[in-house]
Amino acid sequence: MIPFNKAYISTEEHRNVAEVLESGKLSGNRKFTRKCQAFFEEKYGFAKCLMTTSCTDALEMAAILLDIGPGDEVIMPAYTFVSTANAFVLRGANIKFADSSPQNPNMDMEGIEALITDRTKAIVVVHYAGLACDMDKLMQLAGQYNLFVVEDAAQAIDSNYKGTPLGRFGQLSTFSFHETKNVTSGEGGMLNINDKKLVARAEVIWEKGTNRTAFSRGEVNKYDWLDIGSSFLASEINAAVLFGQLEKLGMIQERRKDIWTRYYVALLPLQEKGLLEVPVAPGYAAQNGHLFYIVLPDRNKREQMIRHLEDKGIKAVFHYLALHQSPYYRDKHDGRYLPNAERYTNTLLRLPLYFELTDEEVDFIAKEVKSSIMEQVSVNK
Numbered sequence: 084m085i086p087f088n089k090a091y092i093s094t095e096e097h098r099n100v101a102e103v104l105e106s107g108k109l110s111g112n113r114k115f116t117r118k119c120q121a122f123f124e125e126k127y128g129f130a131k132c133l134m135t136t137s138c139t140d141a142l143e144m145a146a147i148l149l150d151i152g153p154g155d156e157v158i159m160p161a162y163t164f165v166s167t168a169n170a171f172v173l174r175g176a177n178i179k180f181a182d183s184s185p186q187n188p189n190m191d192m193e194g195i196e197a198l199i200t201d202r203t204k205a206i207v208v209v210h211y212a213g214l215a216c217d218m219d220k221l222m223q224l225a226g227q228y229n230l231f232v233v234e235d236a237a238q239a240i241d242s243n244y245k246g247t248p249l250g251r252f253g254q255l256s257t258f259s260f261h262e263t264k265n266v267t268s269g270e271g272g273m274l275n276i277n278d279k280k281l282v283a284r285a286e287v288i289w290e291k292g293t294n295r296t297a298f299s300r301g302e303v304n305k306y307d308w309l310d311i312g313s314s315f316l317a318s319e320i321n322a323a324v325l326f327g328q329l330e331k332l333g334m335i336q337e338r339r340k341d342i343w344t345r346y347y348v349a350l351l352p353l354q355e356k357g358l359l360e361v362p363v364a365p366g367y368a369a370q371n372g373h374l375f376y377i378v379l380p381d382r383n384k385r386e387q388m389i390r391h392l393e394d395k396g397i398k399a400v401f402h403y404l405a406l407h408q409s410p411y412y413r414d415k416h417d418g419r420y421l422p423n424a425e426r427y428t429n430t431l432l433r434l435p436l437y438f439e440l441t442d443e444e445v446d447f448i449a450k451e452v453k454s455s456i457m458e459q460v461s462v463n464k
């Protein structure tokens with residue numbers, strides 16, 4: 084069976100974890116945590132990074148830091164992971180779900196301005212599959228209405244918009260190091276802070292509402308409870324694994340992007356025949372080899388494709404169920420029809436993509452995608 088995903092772990096992770104275990108110092112905010120944070124700060128230019136136990140936690144920190152409270156409205160795409168919304172719902176916010184673009188699952192920027200009201204406090208963008216949203220348009224709108232921007236860049240590590248790293252646009256942004264992401268610590272995340280005014284309070288929220296981080300730097304001689312917060316920081320064991328991954332980030336990214344391009348080239352002719360859609364990367368967006376998806380004509384054809392690939396030993400998986408239709412949120416949603424988000428809910432399919440996937444396996448998967456499509460075409464005639 085070709086799995087959908089497989090983490091690539093080699094000597095660096097083993098060596099780093101052994102070092103942590105042998106040191107007996109396993110809790111967070113030590114050497115490897117700081118190395119991981121410094122890596123992102125230096126490579127992508129964030130003012131400050133804080134490693135968390137997940138991207139979910141980083142998003143929850145963002146909602147606290149921006150003082151999101153009951154009655155505030157937050158705009159975000161309906162086609163996203165539940166954590167994007169949950170972090171803000173936990174603070175009492177109402178979510179205004181935006182539709183996806185007809186071109187790709189990212190938010191349709193044309194529809195955003197109509198969702199802004201006096202209560203709107205923030206816009207959360209999700210760079211789906213690591214493909215950038217139209218950030219010029221979004222930042223212009225956010226500036227005009229004085230709104231915070233948070234980038235849920237969970238899938239967008241090492242990707243960019245017109246050459247600027249994703250995660251650098253909002254006051255805050257978040258990465259995920261879940262097993263399914265480009266680099267992993269098992270579970271893990273990063274809060275990236277671009278607005279320097281937010282750094283001191285972020286450190287407090289990160290450490291259960293205390294100034295323990297300042298204490299560990301010797302800046303205060305005891306630490307106190309100053310604010311709300313939680314146990315958001317990750318253990319050194321997770322940071323040791325992540326740093327091992329970061330040591331070979333360039334190699335991992337190069338291979339993942341090659342796989343993405345190989346799928347794209349193999350499947351583009353099917354799009355030209357109108358049989359499926361391959362991802363559209365607008366001119367401003369780089370791709371970071373996070374995820375390769377296809378969009379089928381309807382839900383039945385996707386089901387047939389999943390079964391066909393499963394029979395051939397290939398695990399392909401659909402993705403989000405649009406959040407405005409979820410059991411939790413559907414009676415809180417304002418009732419707007421979001422046709423593109425619903426279309427991706429029903430028709431988007433993700434193909435296997437991981438570092439150790441071989442060219443032969445990619446060619447085999449692409450061939451089986453074609454043969455499933457051809458079966459469907461001949462049945463429908």
Ligand SMILES: *Cc1c(COP(=O)(O)O)cnc(C)c1O
Pocket residue numbers: 136137138139140163164166167209235237238258259260261270271272
């Ligand atoms: C993976 C993902 C998350 C959640 O990441 P965790 O680290 O598992 O909490 C959030 N948002 C998006 C868009 C994701 O892809």
